[in-house]
Amino acid sequence: MKLIKINQAWNGEDGCVNCNIRKQALFGDLTRQDFDLLHLPILELGLSAGETLYHADDAASYVYTVRSGMIKLVNFLPDGEYRIVRLLRPGDLAGIEALNARPYLNHAVAMQKSEVCQISLTEVELLNEQTPHLCKKLTALWQQVQNDADVWLGQLTVGASGQRVVRLLLYLADTAGKSEFVLPSGEDMGAILAITKETVSRTMAELKRQGLVQTESPLARINYQGLEQWLKCVDQ
Amino acid sequence: MKLIKINQAWNGEDGCVNCNIRKQALFGDLTRQDFDLLHLPILELGLSAGETLYHADDAASYVYTVRSGMIKLVNFLPDGEYRIVRLLRPGDLAGIEALNARPYLNHAVAMQKSEVCQISLTEVELLNEQTPHLCKKLTALWQQVQNDADVWLGQLTVGASGQRVVRLLLYLADTAGKSEFVLPSGEDMGAILAITKETVSRTMAELKRQGLVQTESPLARINYQGLEQWLKCVDQ
DNA sequence: CGGACGTTTGAGGAACATCAAAGCCTGTGG
DNA sequence: CCACAGGCTTTGATGTTCCTCAAACGTCCG
Numbered sequence: 001m002k003l004i005k006i007n008q009a010w011n012g013e014d015g016c017v018n019c020n021i022r023k024q025a026l027f028g029d030l031t032r033q034d035f036d037l038l039h040l041p042i043l044e045l046g047l048s049a050g051e052t053l054y055h056a057d058d059a060a061s062y063v064y065t066v067r068s069g070m071i072k073l074v075n076f077l078p079d080g081e082y083r084i085v086r087l088l089r090p091g092d093l094a095g096i097e098a099l100n101a102r103p104y105l106n107h108a109v110a111m112q113k114s115e116v117c118q119i120s121l122t123e124v125e126l127l128n129e130q131t132p133h134l135c136k137k138l139t140a141l142w143q144q145v146q147n148d149a150d151v152w153l154g155q156l157t158v159g160a161s162g163q164r165v166v167r168l169l170l171y172l173a174d175t176a177g178k179s180e181f182v183l184p185s186g187e188d189m190g191a192i193l194a195i196t197k198e199t200v201s202r203t204m205a206e207l208k209r210q211g212l213v214q215t216e217s218p219l220a221r222i223n224y225q226g227l228e229q230w231l232k233c234v235d236q
Numbered sequence: 237m238k239l240i241k242i243n244q245a246w247n248g249e250d251g252c253v254n255c256n257i258r259k260q261a262l263f264g265d266l267t268r269q270d271f272d273l274l275h276l277p278i279l280e281l282g283l284s285a286g287e288t289l290y291h292a293d294d295a296a297s298y299v300y301t302v303r304s305g306m307i308k309l310v311n312f313l314p315d316g317e318y319r320i321v322r323l324l325r326p327g328d329l330a331g332i333e334a335l336n337a338r339p340y341l342n343h344a345v346a347m348q349k350s351e352v353c354q355i356s357l358t359e360v361e362l363l364n365e366q367t368p369h370l371c372k373k374l375t376a377l378w379q380q381v382q383n384d385a386d387v388w389l390g391q392l393t394v395g396a397s398g399q400r401v402v403r404l405l406l407y408l409a410d411t412a413g414k415s416e417f418v419l420p421s422g423e424d425m426g427a428i429l430a431i432t433k434e435t436v437s438r439t440m441a442e443l444k445r446q447g448l449v450q451t452e453s454p455l456a457r458i459n460y461q462g463l464e465q466w467l468k469c470v471d472q
Numbered sequence: 473c474g475g476a477c478g479t480t481t482g483a484g485g486a487a488c489a490t491c492a493a494a495g496c497c498t499g500t501g502g
Numbered sequence: 503c504c505a506c507a508g509g510c511t512t513t514g515a516t517g518t519t520c521c522t523c524a525a526a527c528g529t530c531c532g
Contacts, residue, residue: 097383153389197511
């Protein structure tokens with residue numbers, strides 16, 4: 001793992017205060033005064049696609065706020081297969097389980113070129129004792145975890161393979177905020193949906209044939225309402 | 237919904253302080269002084285099998301600590317199918333998402349005769365502002381949610397139907413703390429594992445034939461190590 | 473006792489996994 | 503700049519698993 005240190009996001013001055021995604025992120029509710037309680041620098045790290053941020057069972061001393069890109073949380077099964085259990089996007093917190101003095105539960109791997117802020121656990125714990133502003137945000141972030149888990153379980157692992165792929169595309173568009181986004185590899189989509197990459201490929205081919213999806217390089221553009229309609233027709 | 241009020245678990249005296257599952261539950265870290273901050277009574281409710289504790293999208297004003305029995309969290313899909321996304325056992329918190337001023341995310345239904353404590357949201361919020369002891373426990377409970385979600389996604393929705401059934405049986409034994417436990421209905425097991433009740437039935441029949449599972453009335457007794465072995469053999 | 477509901481068992485068929493081979497991009501080094 | 507290697511994607515043929523539909527059986531409750 002050769003993470004690149006981009007810069008020191010907070011250095012005693014006001015890097016964090018001015019962070020462009022701070023409102024959504026862990027420190028979103030902190031006041032100017034709260035920031036004065038910080039005494040360790042916060043590093044900003046760059047990851048290229050495929051790089052690992054941390055491994056499951058690693059002793060954890062940091063959590064990471066995602067600033068850009070996308071991080072997958074991966075679980076490996078005894079037989080070597082793997083399964084993606086969550087996707088983290090800007091504002092999300094990777095390694096949140098470390099706040100409980102537990103080792104990381106999954107592997108965190110960048111799916112695209114990504115940037116994260118590395119926040120020391122002790123920093124978070126100290127801050128949490130000295131100001132009540134953090135606990136609320138933490139609860140919101142945990143809630144997000146539950147929400148995602150529910151979507152995953154309720155929509156992405158149920159029904160015919162076609163429905164799963166379509167629901168994933170809609171989910172990706174939702175989280176990206178637009179109908180154009182970086183498409184995960186076929187294998188990754190399979191690991192999200194619990195189907196094989198071949199089935200993913202066949203379904204995507206069919207959707208392209210119907211003009212509901214266009215792909216170009218790493219990007220996909222989807223016809224959102226068309227896909228929603230497609231779901232309803234197949235369901236009945 | 238006709239929940240039965242069993243009694244007032246906390247009445248200004250020390251019902252909660254002496255609660256036999258308090259250590260694991262929401263108030264586990266509170267001190268005697270913290271309890272003095274409570275000013276609303278906490279009700280203990282009884283549910284019979286099949287009764288609903290709350291519905292998804294209900295405006296939430298309570299969270300519930302499970303005292304006995306088992307509660308399932310259920311999501312309904314547009315086509316009327318349903319999916320169980322989590323099982324709650326004694327010590328777990330139902331409706332935890334309400335702490336974020338959100339409506340409930342799923343339906344909560346008792347699978348067996350169960351008992352829960354009804355805790356007012358405002359109570360939790362007030363307590364959270366006045367003592368730091370709650371936040372830690374909350375984090376631990378959220379962590380539990382994530383943990384369960386990972387197990388669900390990583391083990392119960394992947395692989396052949398037989399493996400899923402066996403993993404569920406092992407999971408139920410783990411959470412029960414012994415190899416004898418109340419077996420969910422075939423339909424519920426199917427809704428957990430994303431397979432049909434017929435497939436569940438066939439698999440269970442086969443496991444019984446092999447002497448790895450015995451059922452009696454609502455109870456099941458499993459050969460834990462035998463099932464673990466069974467998993468390894470099938471895997472390869 | 474009879475009805476409703478859950479479980480069991482069977483037969484048939486569809487959907488998906490598996491295996492295999494060919495095609496296509498990407499990046500690398502000559 | 504082009505050629506080539508590697509990985510990822512696509513497409514096909516085959517087989518198995520599991521879903522679907524259906525009927526019989528068992529059990530719990532009125």
